[in-house]
Amino acid sequence: VPGYLRGQTDRLELTDRGLAYGDGLFETMALRDGRIRLLELHLQRLAEGCARLQIPAPDQTELRAQLAASAAECPNGTLKLILTRGSGPRGYAPPERPEPTLILSVHPRADVPGSRRSEVDAVTLRLRLGENPELAGIKHLCRLEQVMAQLELKQRRADEGLLLSMSGKVIGGTSSNLFAVFGRQIRTPLIAAAGIRGVMRRAVLDACVGGGLRAAEVDMSRDELLAADEVFLTNALIGIRSVASLDGQAFPERGTSLHLRRLLGLDEHG
Amino acid sequence: VPGYLRGQTDRLELTDRGLAYGDGLFETMALRDGRIRLLELHLQRLAEGCARLQIPAPDQTELRAQLAASAAECPNGTLKLILTRGSGPRGYAPPERPEPTLILSVHPRADVPGSRRSEVDAVTLRLRLGENPELAGIKHLCRLEQVMAQLELKQRRADEGLLLSMSGKVIGGTSSNLFAVFGRQIRTPLIAAAGIRGVMRRAVLDACVGGGLRAAEVDMSRDELLAADEVFLTNALIGIRSVASLDGQAFPERGTSLHLRRLLGLDEHG
Numbered sequence: 001v002p003g004y005l006r007g008q009t010d011r012l013e014l015t016d017r018g019l020a021y022g023d024g025l026f027e028t029m030a031l032r033d034g035r036i037r038l039l040e041l042h043l044q045r046l047a048e049g050c051a052r053l054q055i056p057a058p059d060q061t062e063l064r065a066q067l068a069a070s071a072a073e074c075p076n077g078t079l080k081l082i083l084t085r086g087s088g089p090r091g092y093a094p095p096e097r098p099e100p101t102l103i104l105s106v107h108p109r110a111d112v113p114g115s116r117r118s119e120v121d122a123v124t125l126r127l128r129l130g131e132n133p134e135l136a137g138i139k140h141l142c143r144l145e146q147v148m149a150q151l152e153l154k155q156r157r158a159d160e161g162l163l164l165s166m167s168g169k170v171i172g173g174t175s176s177n178l179f180a181v182f183g184r185q186i187r188t189p190l191i192a193a194a195g196i197r198g199v200m201r202r203a204v205l206d207a208c209v210g211g212g213l214r215a216a217e218v219d220m221s222r223d224e225l226l227a228a229d230e231v232f233l234t235n236a237l238i239g240i241r242s243v244a245s246l247d248g249q250a251f252p253e254r255g256t257s258l259h260l261r262r263l264l265g266l267d268e269h270g
Numbered sequence: 271v272p273g274y275l276r277g278q279t280d281r282l283e284l285t286d287r288g289l290a291y292g293d294g295l296f297e298t299m300a301l302r303d304g305r306i307r308l309l310e311l312h313l314q315r316l317a318e319g320c321a322r323l324q325i326p327a328p329d330q331t332e333l334r335a336q337l338a339a340s341a342a343e344c345p346n347g348t349l350k351l352i353l354t355r356g357s358g359p360r361g362y363a364p365p366e367r368p369e370p371t372l373i374l375s376v377h378p379r380a381d382v383p384g385s386r387r388s389e390v391d392a393v394t395l396r397l398r399l400g401e402n403p404e405l406a407g408i409k410h411l412c413r414l415e416q417v418m419a420q421l422e423l424k425q426r427r428a429d430e431g432l433l434l435s436m437s438g439k440v441i442g443g444t445s446s447n448l449f450a451v452f453g454r455q456i457r458t459p460l461i462a463a464a465g466i467r468g469v470m471r472r473a474v475l476d477a478c479v480g481g482g483l484r485a486a487e488v489d490m491s492r493d494e495l496l497a498a499d500e501v502f503l504t505n506a507l508i509g510i511r512s513v514a515s516l517d518g519q520a521f522p523e524r525g526t527s528l529h530l531r532r533l534l535g536l537d538e539h540g
Contacts, residue, residue: 011281014373021413022292090377093420103284107360130400131436142412143291150363151324
């Protein structure tokens with residue numbers, strides 16, 4: 001079992017609100033040669049999530065020390081962090097003074113789902129993501145939509161699923177953000193009402209600025225996406241992965257994703 | 271600590287998908303004189319949830335025996351059931367053969383949040399509920415919206431919050447369904463895109479049929495609701511609770527809720 005609970009026991013109280021209500025956050029971090037890739041971006045998003053959900057943020061010095069200790073145990077792989085609002089009495093109302101639960105676990109690199117494919121054929125899933133600006137962007141624990149998306153994807157002949165929101169906006173893959181290249185313009189969905197603002201998405205946007213590429217966060221329909229020259233997916237573990245086709249339509253270009261991989265020091269396996 | 275894990279240990283594996291993704295269901299049942307009120311309706315909803323989420327349903331004979339044993343430990347109070355898809359490897363994709371986790375806990379009656387108010391003054395919350403027909407109706411574990419609603423309610427001067435969906439439809443209270451009476455017509459929101467179809471809601475609708483009352487499940491806006499003569503909330507624990515006012519506007523009638531309480535054998539404390 002890869003899981004352990006730093007500073008506590010290796011099992012969770014049954015009254016933990018993370019279990020009861022999905023009342024918490026998580027981060028999934030790539031371990032490369034003993035370092036946590038994009039650590040600062042992960043910590044920023046976690047802090048934003050704590051602020052949005054009104055969960056007390058963990059002490060930063062202590063958290064960094066615990067993350068470093070975890071990374072030392074598994075130099076190449078995945079470090080998963082779960083932070084819940086902690087235990088509480090029954091009922092949706094949070095306790096006045098929550099005592100958050102922090103769970104860190106490490107997973108060897110072979111455990112990365114689908115890590116062997118360097119590009120993917122995708123289909124648009126029938127499932128749509130509910131829209132709620134109050135919860136969009138942060139990586140909270142309520143992920144049944146993504147679970148249902150994976151169940152649907154299993155029934156389809158495709159490597160990856162494209163998820164739209166209820167109002168028909170492109171959001172991304174089942175566990176990734178999406179970029180589309182139109183001529184010299186790079187666009188990624190705004191992630192204002194559904195989806196997660198990924199750390200690799202942020203790193204790519206920053207790299208575009210640094211590399212003199214034109215990038216914009218915009219709403220995008222599936223029809224608009226199908227007019228792209230190049231499409232790629234990003235997340236903290238896979239890095240940048242090209243989309244070879246969507247619903248049978250091929251995207252011929254690879255130049256921008258190759259360029260961005262070089263700028264970010266990524267290989268095709270993430 | 272009121273929690274225990276029947277047939278297993280008293281703590282949860284850290285790899286449980288209920289914690290990781292809210293990948294599971296729950297039921298909150300009223301224990302009255304050693305019996306589980308509305309047990310059949312709870313079991314029906316749980317079965318519907320299992321079918322919708324493709325979680326293997328627990329063996330019914332075994333489940334009933336475990337519920338009965340729990341009820342015997344706490345004749346008057348609350349019996350909470352959590353059923354998750356069980357442990358699995360990291361990633362949203364469920365394991366091929368899930369082994370669900372069943373958690374039962376009993377809570378003495380005094381633990382019912384807000385159980386002492388026989389009627390409530392409500393305000394419309396700013397937070398809206400995301401809409402997703404794939405997940406609406408069932409009592410899944412992804413309840414951050416309800417947690418955020420409680421955080422907002424704490425800042426408002428009111429006993430209870432009214433929740434609308436993103437498209438402006440009335441859904442219910444923060445943990446209850448809503449009924450509104452217009453003359454001799456009883457209406458309750460459809461619960462097709464957001465919210466939970468409560469067991470007490472079902473029991474009230476059934477009692478209306480049995481008692482010759484006209485009841486309908488319909489979409490309803492806040493403006494339409496404000497035109498009601500009588501409004502009440504329902505859930506498995508509170509039974510039927512009158513709404514004295516919404517956003518300062520009083521609802522004068524109590525006749526239908528009193529009649530329904532008698533039909534269902536409920537008192538004003540649920």
